[in-house]
Amino acid sequence: MKHTIEVSYTYYTTRFSISKVLATLEEVHTLSLDFETQAQYSLEERAEAKLLVKKHQDELSSKDLRLSKVVANCSGLSHPKIVKITHVIFGLSESEAIIIIINDYKAQKQVLEWIAEYKGKFLIHNSLFDLKLVHYHTGKLPKDVEDTQLAARCLINHTQDWHCKTGLKHLMGGYYDPKWTLIDSYDIQDYKDEAFLRYCAIDGASTFKLWEQLQEHLKEDK
Amino acid sequence: MIPLDLLPIKPPSEFDPGPTYFYENVVKQLIPDFIRIMNSGLHIDDEAVDELRLVLDGVLETVETRLLNNQLIQDFQANEYPKIFAKYKEEVEGSMRTLAFYTKEYNPKNAVHRSYIVNTRLELINKLDLCKPSWSAKEVKALSGYVSDMYIEKIVNKTIPVNDTIAKEAMVRLAKDKLDIWNKPRLNKISNATQETLLPPFNPGSSLQLSKLFEFLKVEPLAFSKDTGAASWGRSQVEEVMLTTDDPVRLDIYEAFIDFSFSSIVRKTFVEGFDKFTIDHLLHGNFKLFGAKTFRPTSNSINLLNMPSTRSIYAKPLKKCIIAPPGYVVWTIDFAALEDRVIANLSGDVNKLNVFVEGLDGHSLNACGYWPEKVAKELGPNTDNVAYVQKFKAAVDAGNKVLKKIRTESKAPTFGLAYGAYPKKIADTIKCSMEVATEIFDNYHNSLYPGITNFRERVIIPNAKRDGYIHMGLGCRMYVDDIEKDSRTLFNSASQFWSILTLIAIHRLHNEMKERTDIVVNATIYDAIYGIVEDTPESIKWLNDTICPIMEQDFLENQTVPNEANLEIGPNWSYMTELPHNCSIEHIQGVIDELRDDKTK
Numbered sequence: 001m002k003h004t005i006e007v008s009y010t011y012y013t014t015r016f017s018i019s020k021v022l023a024t025l026e027e028v029h030t031l032s033l034d035f036e037t038q039a040q041y042s043l044e045e046r047a048e049a050k051l052l053v054k055k056h057q058d059e060l061s062s063k064d065l066r067l068s069k070v071v072a073n074c075s076g077l078s079h080p081k082i083v084k085i086t087h088v089i090f091g092l093s094e095s096e097a098i099i100i101i102i103n104d105y106k107a108q109k110q111v112l113e114w115i116a117e118y119k120g121k122f123l124i125h126n127s128l129f130d131l132k133l134v135h136y137h138t139g140k141l142p143k144d145v146e147d148t149q150l151a152a153r154c155l156i157n158h159t160q161d162w163h164c165k166t167g168l169k170h171l172m173g174g175y176y177d178p179k180w181t182l183i184d185s186y187d188i189q190d191y192k193d194e195a196f197l198r199y200c201a202i203d204g205a206s207t208f209k210l211w212e213q214l215q216e217h218l219k220e221d222k
Numbered sequence: 223m224i225p226l227d228l229l230p231i232k233p234p235s236e237f238d239p240g241p242t243y244f245y246e247n248v249v250k251q252l253i254p255d256f257i258r259i260m261n262s263g264l265h266i267d268d269e270a271v272d273e274l275r276l277v278l279d280g281v282l283e284t285v286e287t288r289l290l291n292n293q294l295i296q297d298f299q300a301n302e303y304p305k306i307f308a309k310y311k312e313e314v315e316g317s318m319r320t321l322a323f324y325t326k327e328y329n330p331k332n333a334v335h336r337s338y339i340v341n342t343r344l345e346l347i348n349k350l351d352l353c354k355p356s357w358s359a360k361e362v363k364a365l366s367g368y369v370s371d372m373y374i375e376k377i378v379n380k381t382i383p384v385n386d387t388i389a390k391e392a393m394v395r396l397a398k399d400k401l402d403i404w405n406k407p408r409l410n411k412i413s414n415a416t417q418e419t420l421l422p423p424f425n426p427g428s429s430l431q432l433s434k435l436f437e438f439l440k441v442e443p444l445a446f447s448k449d450t451g452a453a454s455w456g457r458s459q460v461e462e463v464m465l466t467t468d469d470p471v472r473l474d475i476y477e478a479f480i481d482f483s484f485s486s487i488v489r490k491t492f493v494e495g496f497d498k499f500t501i502d503h504l505l506h507g508n509f510k511l512f513g514a515k516t517f518r519p520t521s522n523s524i525n526l527l528n529m530p531s532t533r534s535i536y537a538k539p540l541k542k543c544i545i546a547p548p549g550y551v552v553w554t555i556d557f558a559a560l561e562d563r564v565i566a567n568l569s570g571d572v573n574k575l576n577v578f579v580e581g582l583d584g585h586s587l588n589a590c591g592y593w594p595e596k597v598a599k600e601l602g603p604n605t606d607n608v609a610y611v612q613k614f615k616a617a618v619d620a621g622n623k624v625l626k627k628i629r630t631e632s633k634a635p636t637f638g639l640a641y642g643a644y645p646k647k648i649a650d651t652i653k654c655s656m657e658v659a660t661e662i663f664d665n666y667h668n669s670l671y672p673g674i675t676n677f678r679e680r681v682i683i684p685n686a687k688r689d690g691y692i693h694m695g696l697g698c699r700m701y702v703d704d705i706e707k708d709s710r711t712l713f714n715s716a717s718q719f720w721s722i723l724t725l726i727a728i729h730r731l732h733n734e735m736k737e738r739t740d741i742v743v744n745a746t747i748y749d750a751i752y753g754i755v756e757d758t759p760e761s762i763k764w765l766n767d768t769i770c771p772i773m774e775q776d777f778l779e780n781q782t783v784p785n786e787a788n789l790e791i792g793p794n795w796s797y798m799t800e801l802p803h804n805c806s807i808e809h810i811q812g813v814i815d816e817l818r819d820d821k822t823k
Contacts, residue, residue: 062272069497079499079506080261128256128511135257150249153512154241158701159708164515218242 005175005209009201011099011192015107018100022114025090025098032091032123032207033115035130036186036200037076037083043187046072076186077129080136084108086191088115091123091204094175094212099200101191109137116140123211125149125168148210155217172206180206225251225696226730230776233568234695234716235681244697248722249512255729255743256509256519262744263504265754267794270543271496277539278493281485288478289424294471298438299424303417310420311412318405324397328389330380336362339382339392343373346388426482429455436463439472444650457483465634466653481535487528488536495524496543505544507745515711516718517698519725519746526747541796544752551757551791551817554798555769556750557724558786564717566783571673573607578783580608586615589625589632591670592662600624635659639666642710678713686712694719695777723777723785724749730772741765752795757817759810762791762801766810770803793817 012021025031039046049071057065074082088100088111102108115122116138124130127147135141149166158164165171169181179195180202188196225248231237289295329335337357344352349369357365359378366374376382382389425431429447432455436443443453444462457480464476499505505524513520521527530536546552557563559578566574573591576582590597590611594604597614600622604610618626635648639662643651649659667675683705686692691701692712700715702708728743728751735741740756741764751769755761766789773787790798791813799813 062268066268066497066500069494070499070501073498077508079263079501081501081506127253128260128509131253131257132260136261141254141257145250145253147250147253150253150512151245154245154249154698156701157512157515157517157699158703159515159711160703161515163701163703218245 004177005095005205007095007097007176007198007201007205009097009099009197009204011101011197013101013103013192015110018107018110021098021100022111026119028092029120030123030208030211031118031120032089032097032125032204032211033130034089034091034125034200034203034207035085035133036087036089036196037133038086038187039074039076039078040082040084041071041074046074080133083133085112085133086188087197087200089200089204091206091208094205094209097201097204099197099204103191112137116142118142120144121146123148123207125207125210146211148207148214151214151218152210155214168203168206168210172210175209176202176206223247224729224733225726226772226775228696229726230779230781231696232779234693235685238693238699239697241697241699244699248696248698248726252511252725252729255725255732256511258732259728259743259745260506260509262742262753263506264744264752265545265547266496266500266503266505267543267545268500268503270539270545270794271493274488274536274539274543275493277536278485278489281481281535285426285478285482285485286423288474289426292471292475292478294439294475295424295435298435299417299421301438302434303421306421307415310415314408314412318408319401321394321397321401324400326393326397327384328382328386328393330377330382333358334396335392336377338396339377339389340365340374342388342392342395343371343377344369347371426479427486432479435475442650462651465651484530484534484536488530488540491525491528492540492543499523509746515700516694516715516721518718518721518748526745529747538796542794544795546754546757546793549756550754551762551793551814552752552795552798553755553762553765553789553791554750554752554795555727555773555787555789557773558788560721560723560749560785561717563783563785564720564777565674565677567778567781568716569671569673569677570782571671571677573671574674575782576608580612582608582611583615585629585632585636586618587611588636588666588670589629590614591665592632592635593628594665594669596628597625635662635666639663641714678709682713682716683709692716696722698722720777721749723773724751727751727769727772731769734768734772738764755791757814759807759814762810762814763805763807765789766801767804791817 010021012018041049049068052060052068053065053072060068070082076083085102085108088102090098090100092098100107100111102111112134115134117140121144122142123146125148127145127150131141131145149168152166152171153164156164156166173181177198180199183196183199190196228247328339333356336359337355340357340362341353344350347369352365352369362374363378366378373382373388424435429452433443433453436453436455441463443455444459445454445456446452447454460476460479460483464473464480467473467476496505499507507524507526508522510520510522530540544552562574562584563578565571566578573582573587577584577587590604590607598604601610601613601617614625614629618629631652634652635643638647638651645656645659645663648654648662649656652659654662682692686702686705691699692715693699694715698719700712702712705712724746728746731741731743731751740758740761741753742755743751743753745752755765769789770787774785776784788800788803790800792798799817801810801813
């Protein structure tokens, strides 16, 4: 049985503390990066829009119907225009992470600008999702990015789909607290919820761990 | 180094730089391109979407009417009705109750029991005129004084025993009335049931009903569900069955099914998708790089890969929804027959190469190969294949009905054979004997395209056996456990992988564009790239002069058949005008003027 890796984390919420921690991270040459996101619209707004679409669609103009459908279907995975970032996670190693809790647009802008300008290497699992947010809000992309999902896929691509699953939890679930793989709701209200922060921290740390493992295979291949 | 600089490269079977090389030099490089594509978004015309909605509603109504009026569907429904009715009758009868259910002991305190026993007694003493539906205790007391009956008096005093005969009779009467109230509407339901009320119209969206219908029509299933093992009737199966009949009544059903299938896809994938994911007139889909094992990207919200083919009735109204914003035109560039060119180059098959090098008509080539004896009766012996196929095509064009028929018949098995179909599948597709199907199969693999067969049998399969994977190109591998089971996937992937040339071209274009903002790439579907460009001849000329050479660069060292691609521009995805390579500013200005003049497009 694999040894379960304990992950420690520190979180930051004020813009002053965020500035300070980002300044220290500038010196780190490799960081894993992950975002937690939520729909811009609240659960109530989405429920109301769903109801409108379901029960009153004939009364709505096609413009209002379209808008209602956009709101009803909005989630943390929607386009950056209608998504808010709630947590930015930097993995420092396989067992340590820093979490920045985003409370307002200014903090979000500050962190995203920092990410776009970071000189070191970012390790991201499914970078298209995270970098889409960076690019949308800043118009820029960080210089050095490794996508652990794509790298893994290059190594294990197979005729049978079940052989080439590359979800982070699928690949790394065995190394960390089993509870990590069970979280399925991202619509949390309390951004400082301990269980959710732990989940975020493992996301960051496990990406780091995955990259280390991939390095061995990639080097072998070279 | 950018991915295009890696080309031309040695054939995958000769040079495998490995997955690290592929990840570092190709995959990683494409990430920024896909982010730019996703954030650009597709411009959507809301009015055109509403028009499409109306078109779909119209088609679905037509499908409903066509099926309702079709004699075979009516026969099927009539055949189904007795079974449905029997099941319904059984269900309704199962819900009916018995007398015992309602028969209770007499309770002197119960007002309903009191009324029933009073009326029963009055009937016995011939005082029927005094009976009434309900008797209060006070009324019974008054009645007792009026009729001077000991029994009524006992009712008032509540001294009637439960086993009293009149009390029992009263309770049976009450039970019968209650039973009647419960069972009568149910019996009415059964007697009033008709085919119209009980049997819903045929639903082409129900896999169960489709399965039953084809069984009724005595059409053998062509595919089975992996999960349930039940017959599966998807659009492709219906299309195959269509080739086997000339009966207009059956053809009407099959066409209606196909229309319904496309309508459902277009409605679910596109119309619903446009509504859900378009923000401020921009549709931002999600792409997944390396979404398919052949490395082809996949997409969702919306899935652009589901776009109906040009022949579909929905292609035009759907493509009309994707437009250029003011001051721009949309552009697209598509590799011409990329998969065929790739397999020709990788295998070196003479006939496949000649389709491109000599410009042979593919269907004529296949017809001459599948049925050499039939063709020889018209054209004599085949001594020079290129000249023979050209002669065949010329004869078809000149009106030779026999050869025209042979050429048409060659189309049905070709698609399956190209993707590894065996004789059984060919026999099912074109409804011929196994002997004929085997002959076509053998001719296809041994006489017509022996180079491709050789490529599969002597390159792909042995390499997979030796390495446990195939190298598709540029270091991208596909591992395999069961080579026999997955041989088709391996073979098809070897050519489909090179769809990556589309992505490499996007990357190169982005690089060439540097700071330009007049050109945007906003989608890629299979071997095509889509975007918008400012409607100035200078911008369009730059795009045309830049993208065509990128797309047409050789991907293999010593490539025999070159890639071909032409830029097209238009006001929306449905109306495009092709631009010749290196065409002049004046020519482009002419096309722009024409597009501006014709607002109806």
